[in-house]
Amino acid sequence: MTQGKGNRAPRWKWIAPVLALGVVFAALHVWLNTNLFAGDDLCGGLVSAARADSVLSGGGRISDGGGQDGRTGEAWEFSCTVESSSFLPGAGKGHLRISGTHERGDFAFTDGRWPTPATVSFFSGPVTGGVGRDHGWVLLPVGCAKTAPAIIEGYAPQGSDPTALAGLLTDVANRAAERAGCAPERPLTAPGTLPAAPAAQKVPADAVCGIEGLAFPGPVAGRKAARQTVQERTGPTWACEVSGHASFAVTREPRVLEAITSSPGFGEQPRIAGLRVSGFDRRHVVADCSGTPTYFSMEPGPTYTAALESPDTPSPGAVFADFVATAGKSFGCSATTP
Known part of the structure; x- marks a missing residue:
């Protein structure tokens, strides 16, 4: 009996370190590959990490690097990059570029950086905007811009869920309007569904x-x-x-x-x-x-x-x-x- 009890001690000598190492690896996984225990506000509070994660949908930790860039202007004007990163094998990085900017009112129907209108899912009502394959926009509430119309614009990875992107941009628009003091009585409401782009x-x-x-x-x-x-x-x-x-x-x-x-x-x-x-x-x-x-x-x-x-x-x-x-x-x- 004494000999049997004596054999347990060496076994615990290697089990305890293995368990401790497992705890360390689990903690590292949570920290490096998930958003657990991380704050929800990015880009100075204008972007929700949960909303951004729903667009990137690739897993990993969501961050905004150094936050907003040094751009100046009206209170709702900003530019920020959000990315998801993971150390898991085969996992890549996903990027979102989000900004608040002035545009000519018919920007969505002109040549330039905007998607061809025929490929865009347009929506109107509680919020007005449009989302293409990797690019979307929503109009800020009336009164937010003093000169040209104001929009929240976002670039997302190709293949992102357009409804999720519309939801993210609408949420950013509400936060930006609150910051600028031009929010409407009722917050803008994102569309629940979007029409699919037609086939050629x-x-x-x-x-x-x-x-x-x-x-x-x-x-x-x-x-x-x-x-x-x-x-x-x-x-x-x-x-x-x-x-x-x-x-x-x-x-x-x-x-x-x-x-x-x-x-x-x-x-x-x-x-x-x-x-x-x-x-x-x-x-x-x-x-x-x-x-x-x-x-x-x-x-x-x-x-x-x-x-x-x-x-x-x-x-x-x-x-x-x-x-x-x-x-x-x-x-x-x-x-x-x-």
Whole structure:
């Protein structure tokens, strides 16, 4: 019996260190690979770690590095990078870039860093915004910006859940508005679901972008190889892209129209398709259609631009006028007398 009891001591000598090492590794795993015991506020309190984690969805610890950058401006203006990191084998880093910034009111329908409108899921109501494959935005509440309209913008990894990104940006907008003292009585509410982006399809012979009578934006010979991405007309914003040729958009969303008409540089433009219009230039205009302000835009594509010298290629002005005339019929737009 004494000998048996004596054999237990050496066994415990190696079991205890193994247990202790296991506790250390477990603690390191929790600290390095999860957000347990970490604070929820990032970027100076403007970004929720839980919301960011729902977008990154790759596991790991969420952090904001040094927090906000040194940008100055209005209280809601900021820029910050949030990332998830993990030491688990095969785990990579995920990044979110979030900022509060000024933009021209029709930024979402212009060339530049913004996704093609036809690929964006737009939403309006308690909050107005749009989310693409890896990029989204929401408008800040009225009164937050003193000059140009204000937005919260976010870049996310491709394949991120668009509804989660919309929720994150809406939450950031509420926090930024609170900080700036321009929050509405009721907080902005993120959409519960978002419409899926449509798939590209062949351009039919009778209705480019689903609009009867709309001419093909380019040489007739290029129509057969072109593809179009057309959104359904289920909301106040509609868009279509004819690959390489042109991107069209129409919106009657009240907050977007308010942002457009209050932007610097917005003013009266020459008539288009017999309509009195105001806007920023000849391809980004607002018309009064049966008493409702209606915005029309067109962005030429590289294939169309390269073919402008071809004799059967209509000019950008002619294409846009044709678009306003044909699309405008379904919105009650009609030419007015001088």
